[in-house]
Amino acid sequence: MLPTTNPNPDFTLTRASHVVMTVTDLEKSRDFYRDVIGLVVTKETDEAVYLRGLEEAAHHSLVLERSDLAQARRIGLRVRTAADILAAERFFRSANIPFERLERDHQGPTLRFRDPVGTLVELTSEMDVVDRKMQNFDEFRAGAPQRIDHYQVVTYDVQKATDFWTGLGMRMAEYTATDGTDELWGTWLEVKGNTHDLVFTNGRGPRLHHFAYTVPDATSLIHAADVAGALGFGNEIDRGPGRHGLSNALFLYLRDPDQHRIELFNTHYQFIDLETPPIRWDVTDPQRAQLWGLPASNRWFFEASEFSDEKVLDPQLTASPQTLEQYLALH
Missing domain, CATH: 3.10.180.10 (2,3-Dihydroxybiphenyl 1,2-Dioxygenase, domain 1)
Structure with a gap:
């Protein structure tokens, strides 16, 4: 059955934002996404690597986290403002959907929840801003x-x-x-x-x-x-x-x-x-x-x-x- 889009949702989603994956060899995976794919490394720690596309001003769109098991940890979507995070909390509470407010490095207010089919999702309203590299053609x-x-x-x-x-x-x-x-x-x-x-x-x-x-x-x-x-x-x-x-x-x-x-x-x-x-x-x-x-x-x-x-x-x-x-x- 074809769905009906809600024209006035309780909060405003704006785009696909970031994905978090666990990997078993962090350095090998970093090299793959940097050298084989061509993403930009924004930041590295002992336990995580943050990467982004060349035109992106957001701090990261891919996070690799070290783990013994390779899995998808969560997909991220942006909402328009911090007020939308508060509205999302009210919506999830009224709909009896479990959620959790989180502190994420380089992100603004962030919520985690699972949708009705088990997709693990993270909403955030903002990220640290970094330099776009879309005209750094020498770095492509x-x-x-x-x-x-x-x-x-x-x-x-x-x-x-x-x-x-x-x-x-x-x-x-x-x-x-x-x-x-x-x-x-x-x-x-x-x-x-x-x-x-x-x-x-x-x-x-x-x-x-x-x-x-x-x-x-x-x-x-x-x-x-x-x-x-x-x-x-x-x-x-x-x-x-x-x-x-x-x-x-x-x-x-x-x-x-x-x-x-x-x-x-x-x-x-x-x-x-x-x-x-x-x-x-x-x-x-x-x-x-x-x-x-x-x-x-x-x-x-x-x-x-x-x-x-x-x-x-x-x-x-x-x-x-x-x-x-x-x-x-x-x-």
């Missing part, structure tokens, strides 16, 4: 990622997740369904005026499938692939280059040393005008996943990063996606 390396853009979460109940987040003001730009119905298999939700800040897809979850950064152009994707190959990470290219039907993005997916997945992508379109309906894709249409290019592998469809201390549940809908292995067997 690998894919030259500019800014964090979105997350994709695998969930056992796409409808439940979508209803919750559209209730907080997110709009659905695109979705997948089947058999002529609007039974939701995947939803692309946004607040910042392009196709997605938060994506939910059907599968064993909650798990973080990937987090994504924009790059300047298509050439940057190819250069990122070349750099990955030159530095010995060619086998960690998980998918692409290719173009999605959904969102119209050129993409390249890579896996880090702990097998967390990051997407580098370029191009998606505006989704601002309120009268614009979401685009429906049938799950049987292979062009929804790749307008051109080979299908994704088994591991792209079925592997993802588990959230800390969250039980993974089987999906309510059973899917059999066409994988690269199946395609090659038939051809």
